[in-house]
Amino acid sequence: MDDKIVIKSPLKQKIIKYAEISDEFISSGFLAKRFNCGSIYLILNKNTVNIIKDVENPEKIEDEIRTHMSSEE
Incomplete structure (x- = not known):
C-alpha cells in the first residue's frame, strides 16, 4: 500500500x-460544485497547509x- 500522496504540477512534484x-477538508465554490470539482486542503503536522487545486470528484x-490516514494510525 502506498504511504504517500504525490502532487504533480507541470514544473515540480x-x-x-x-x-x-493531521487534517484535511474540501473547498468548492458554486461553479466548482456544478462541475463536480474542488480543492483539497491538507493540514500537515508541521502546521503548514498544502492545497491540491481543481480536483475532479474531491469527495472520492x-x-x-x-x-x-486511519490505516497509518
Whole structure:
C-alpha cells in the first residue's frame, strides 16, 4: 500500500506522507460544485497547509485520503 500522496504540477512534484497529515477538508465554490470539482486542503503536522487545486470528484479523493490516514494510525 502506498504511504504517500504525490502532487504533480507541470514544473515540480511534491510528496506528502499520510503520516504527516493531521487534517484535511474540501473547498468548492458554486461553479466548482456544478462541475463536480474542488480543492483539497491538507493540514500537515508541521502546521503548514498544502492545497491540491481543481480536483475532479474531491469527495472520492477525500475518502481515499481518510482511509489511508486511519490505516497509518
